Amino acid sequence: MSGAWRWLRRNALLLYAALAVLYMLAPIIVIGLFSFDQTSTGKLDYRWSGLTLDYWREAFADESVNEAMITSIQLAGLSMLVSTAIGTLMALALVRHEFRGRKASNLLIVLPMATPEIVIGAALLSMFLIYGLELGFQTLFLAHVMFSISFVVVVVRSRLIGFDRSLEEAAADLGARPLTTFRTITLPLLAPGIVAAALLAFALSIDDFVISNFNSGTTETFPLYIFGVSLRGIPVQVNVLATLLFMVTVVAIALVLWQQRRAEKMAASAG
Amino acid sequence: MSNSFENTSAHRRRPALALLLALVAMLALAACGDDDTVGGGGGGGEAEVAKAGPVRGELTISNWPAYMDTGKENTVAEFEDATGVKVDYVEDVNDNAEFFGKLRPQLERGQSGGRSIFVVTDWMAKQMYDLGYLQELDHADLTTVFDNILPSLESPSFDPERKFSVPWQSGMTGIMVNEKLAPDIRSVNDLFDPKYKGKVTMLSEMRDTVPLVMKADGVDPAEADKQDWLDAIDKLREAAESGQIRRFTGNDYNQDMTNENVVAAIGWSGDTSIIENPDVKWRMPAEGCILWSDNMVIPKGAPNTAAALAWMNFVYRPRVQADIAEYVQYVTPVAGVDEVLRQRDPELADNQLIFPDEQFTADCSTQPDPPGSEEDQQEVTEAFQDMITGQG
Amino acid sequence: MTALRRRLVPYGLLGPGAIWLILFFVVPMYFMGEMALRSGSLDTGGFALTWEWANFADALSGSDEQIVRSFVYAGLATVIALAIAYPLAYAIALRAGRWKLLLLFAVVAPFFTTYLIRTIAWKTILADASPAVDVLQLLQLVPQDGRVLATGGAVVAGLTYNFLPFMILPIYASLERMDVRLIEAAKDLYASSAKAFLKVTLPISAPGIVAGILLTFIPAVGDYVNALLLGGTGQSMVGNVIQSLYLQQRDYPEAAALSFVMMLAILAVVVVYLRVAGSGAFIGDEEERA
Numbered sequence: 001m002s003g004a005w006r007w008l009r010r011n012a013l014l015l016y017a018a019l020a021v022l023y024m025l026a027p028i029i030v031i032g033l034f035s036f037d038q039t040s041t042g043k044l045d046y047r048w049s050g051l052t053l054d055y056w057r058e059a060f061a062d063e064s065v066n067e068a069m070i071t072s073i074q075l076a077g078l079s080m081l082v083s084t085a086i087g088t089l090m091a092l093a094l095v096r097h098e099f100r101g102r103k104a105s106n107l108l109i110v111l112p113m114a115t116p117e118i119v120i121g122a123a124l125l126s127m128f129l130i131y132g133l134e135l136g137f138q139t140l141f142l143a144h145v146m147f148s149i150s151f152v153v154v155v156v157r158s159r160l161i162g163f164d165r166s167l168e169e170a171a172a173d174l175g176a177r178p179l180t181t182f183r184t185i186t187l188p189l190l191a192p193g194i195v196a197a198a199l200l201a202f203a204l205s206i207d208d209f210v211i212s213n214f215n216s217g218t219t220e221t222f223p224l225y226i227f228g229v230s231l232r233g234i235p236v237q238v239n240v241l242a243t244l245l246f247m248v249t250v251v252a253i254a255l256v257l258w259q260q261r262r263a264e265k266m267a268a269s270a271g
Numbered sequence: 272m273s274n275s276f277e278n279t280s281a282h283r284r285r286p287a288l289a290l291l292l293a294l295v296a297m298l299a300l301a302a303c304g305d306d307d308t309v310g311g312g313g314g315g316g317e318a319e320v321a322k323a324g325p326v327r328g329e330l331t332i333s334n335w336p337a338y339m340d341t342g343k344e345n346t347v348a349e350f351e352d353a354t355g356v357k358v359d360y361v362e363d364v365n366d367n368a369e370f371f372g373k374l375r376p377q378l379e380r381g382q383s384g385g386r387s388i389f390v391v392t393d394w395m396a397k398q399m400y401d402l403g404y405l406q407e408l409d410h411a412d413l414t415t416v417f418d419n420i421l422p423s424l425e426s427p428s429f430d431p432e433r434k435f436s437v438p439w440q441s442g443m444t445g446i447m448v449n450e451k452l453a454p455d456i457r458s459v460n461d462l463f464d465p466k467y468k469g470k471v472t473m474l475s476e477m478r479d480t481v482p483l484v485m486k487a488d489g490v491d492p493a494e495a496d497k498q499d500w501l502d503a504i505d506k507l508r509e510a511a512e513s514g515q516i517r518r519f520t521g522n523d524y525n526q527d528m529t530n531e532n533v534v535a536a537i538g539w540s541g542d543t544s545i546i547e548n549p550d551v552k553w554r555m556p557a558e559g560c561i562l563w564s565d566n567m568v569i570p571k572g573a574p575n576t577a578a579a580l581a582w583m584n585f586v587y588r589p590r591v592q593a594d595i596a597e598y599v600q601y602v603t604p605v606a607g608v609d610e611v612l613r614q615r616d617p618e619l620a621d622n623q624l625i626f627p628d629e630q631f632t633a634d635c636s637t638q639p640d641p642p643g644s645e646e647d648q649q650e651v652t653e654a655f656q657d658m659i660t661g662q663g
Numbered sequence: 664m665t666a667l668r669r670r671l672v673p674y675g676l677l678g679p680g681a682i683w684l685i686l687f688f689v690v691p692m693y694f695m696g697e698m699a700l701r702s703g704s705l706d707t708g709g710f711a712l713t714w715e716w717a718n719f720a721d722a723l724s725g726s727d728e729q730i731v732r733s734f735v736y737a738g739l740a741t742v743i744a745l746a747i748a749y750p751l752a753y754a755i756a757l758r759a760g761r762w763k764l765l766l767l768f769a770v771v772a773p774f775f776t777t778y779l780i781r782t783i784a785w786k787t788i789l790a791d792a793s794p795a796v797d798v799l800q801l802l803q804l805v806p807q808d809g810r811v812l813a814t815g816g817a818v819v820a821g822l823t824y825n826f827l828p829f830m831i832l833p834i835y836a837s838l839e840r841m842d843v844r845l846i847e848a849a850k851d852l853y854a855s856s857a858k859a860f861l862k863v864t865l866p867i868s869a870p871g872i873v874a875g876i877l878l879t880f881i882p883a884v885g886d887y888v889n890a891l892l893l894g895g896t897g898q899s900m901v902g903n904v905i906q907s908l909y910l911q912q913r914d915y916p917e918a919a920a921l922s923f924v925m926m927l928a929i930l931a932v933v934v935v936y937l938r939v940a941g942s943g944a945f946i947g948d949e950e951e952r953a
Contacts, residue, residue, distance in 0.1 A: 024827060159871075662729065
């Protein structure tokens with residue numbers, strides 16, 4: 001009872017978290033596993049029919065998969081950058097400043113989240129046609145930034161509320177210009193909120209089907225492509241690329257962190 | 272959690288809201304302006320005939336996924352080589368209604384979104400034509416098509432003179448059965464057997480599911496009146512509410528069939544080729560199937576109709592069509608393909624699902640629209656959709 | 664900085680986002696609002712503006728069951744997501760050390776694959792004859808002859824999974840700023856760690872929890888994909904009805920009317936929730952201070 005129980009109690013949180021991580025990764029594990037599966041046609045299901053490395057060897061053999069993936073990554077990246085920037089500014093205005101029209105602004109931010117996607121998609125389509133914009137990457141970009149902004153504002157704001165302002169005030173007292181204070185103090189303190197918001201914006205964009213479907217013209221994003229082929233069998237390359245995307249993301253972050261750590265160590269030993 | 276900016280002027284918000292609304296109204300007025308009726312009336316009532324001419328330039332085609340042979344030397348590439356036309360082949364039709372939904376605002380303005388051809392099912396093609404969204408076809412420009420089209424497809428009831436549609440592929444709706452788990456299912460009525468409760472799916476495509484249910488109960492869909500449709504929908508509603516029918520699906524029933532979540536389903540003939548489960552077979556229901564075609568149509572506002580017409584002629588060459596048929600395994604609309612395929616793979620040439628003979632489809636009906644006026648049709652559609660979403 | 668410039672600052676910060684939202688959300692939605700008051704049909708010459716307020720009543724009649732179901736499913740999914748996300752976000756933010764960013768990315772990265780691939784993977788994991796379902800049956804969480812797919816449980820599970828990042832990220836962002844020494848101090852002060860948690864950690868993460876709950880709940884109510892892919896015949900949500908009205912029946916006015924009814928209902932729930940939660944973190948922080 002005693003030792004094991006105490007260990008369990010002390011590590012309950014970590015165990016629970018590990019289970020949660022496993023749960024979140026479960027589909028990606030299945031997808032990764034089945035990127036090694038032998039199959040004659042596309043994958044409709046995930047039945048095991050035999051081990052093969054063929055699809056990894058020919059990871060980029062299916063051009064329509066590649067094109068759709070590249071379009072989506074570009075779109076999500078661009079939409080993430082713009083919506084995170086715009087949204088962060090909005091969050092700053094709403095938390096830090098008192099001004100007329102604040103309640104209207106708050107409403108303006110909640111409403112897009114509460115609107116069914118199909119309604120946004122259809123309404124935007126009519127609008128783009130009235131504005132005379134040609135459907136394609138540009139209309140997708142406008143739409144994706146639009147629906148990402150609200151999510152960014154809400155996440156960044158949750159970080160900003162109750163934010164300790166003493167450091168900023170100290171900097172101002174020491175004569176730092178507002179922009180310098182913002183760059184050297186506010187932004188680093190806000191960073192975790194901004195990173196979280198950016199991740200959400202990226203995931204929102206790279207996952208969107210309904211709104212994109214209405215406004216894509218003949219441009220094909222990854223979800224649009226997948227939606228089509230999933231009905232008749234997904235090429236196994238899709239599993240490979242999905243697994244790759246996951247691994248590249250994680251490895252890239254690990255490298256950045258490792259680099260930072262080294263830089264810190266060197267700085268410490270130099271100092 | 273204090274905020275250094277205390278609110279001292281709560282009463283000042285109203286003008287700002289009013290300002291915002293005014294701005295919105297202004298923008299809205301500037302943007303819309305003229306008309307006060309939205310939808311309908313389409314690209315003008317006037318008939319427009321697709322123009323032939325020199326074949327060059329670019330061609331955008333919208334089709335369903337996996338409806339074309341693949342590889343570097345597939346039919347699209349071959350067409351490009353033969354004509355010098357650059358083809359943008361887009362697989363963005365997943366569902367008739369959804370495709371129409373996203374394209375309608377453009378079609379209404381006489382635009383096609385850059386597409387010169389899209390492929391839609393019979394009834395959808397007819398609706399688009401009736402709304403004035405499609406161009407008409409001059410048979411003199413489509414000699415290869417009309418030399419080779421199967422006689423049975425020359426004069427369908429929705430377009431008796433083939434004025435606006437050319438079949439892409441045809442197919443049959445019947446029952447998909449797991450012969451190991453449900454060997455005794457032979458009729459659509461067997462899908463209502465309590466023994467298979469929760470192990471059966473049907474299609475959310477009304478024009479497939481409802482006529483099959485009517486046929487099983489001895490009603491000829493061609494003769495059925497509104498009440499017959501509504502009765503069939505009631506029968507479905509009861510089965511849905513009791514949990515007999517697990518889901519109403521689109522193409523995704525294939526996944527449930529493969530994984531054996533479902534032992535039988537209403538399904539499409541070409542799908543056996545993609546279900547990776549050797550026990551799953553498409554069966555002709557004892558009372559017959561539903562026959563349909565997906566058609567190539569040319570929308571108004573389509574660029575480069577000359578290349579579109581050339582494409583239609585091209586895919587009606589038996590040798591070219593054989594490549595497509597071999598891959599998609601639906602019913603090919605082109606005569607002479609069986610002979611080409613016999614040399615490649617005799618088994619395919621004898622496959623009743625690709626080359627059904629008259630005896631095989633003797634009891635089948637063409638896919639019908641609900642009967643009666645616009646209002647009657649709307650009433651039936653609404654009843655069916657309410658049944659699917661479980662509304663009162 | 665002059666007083667005037669100072670007063671203009673918030674508008675400058677707000678400007679780009681506000682203009683974007685007005686041009687690409689408010690204006691299109693204004694037309695949708697107008698559509699909700701039209702009548703007619705596509706086949707008979709289009710939709711004329713007749714101030715058809717009855718559309719709203721029509722939209723409500725018959726879909727009350729779906730509206731209630733949407734709120735119940737979304738509510739359940741939100742509660743379960745919070746139970747999963749909070750300890751996870753806590754562990755990542757406060758126990759993962761310098762690798763917390765890596766863990767955060769690893770947890771969110773599966774959401775960079777399209778939901779369709781994820782959902783198909785889940786459908787495999789939860790197929791009727793799968794080992795996972797056997798285990799659930801053994802634990803009596805699922806009846807012996809029962810199934811997981813095509814049930815309400817599957818829809819809630821799908822909503823929970825697909826909206827988890829919306830819960831994790833804001834909670835992480837608000838917990839991350841916490842100083843671990845603060846917890847130690849609180850533990851000394853309040854003697855029990857439960858009390859320390861309630862008095863110190865929870866209040867600090869409150870804005871994150873509120874944001875997470877709203878980011879999960881609001882889009883989940885309007886979702887239709889999970890019910891479509893994971894639900895059965897009795898699991899339709901409002902989103903499915905709107906989808907069917909818009910695409911299958913092409914009754915645009917009724918689809919628009921039902922959307923507005925749904926948005927209003929969501930707003931009402933959100934406002935009540937914020938009053939009860941006593942937090943102005945989301946809309947109208949003014950109330951809190953007034």
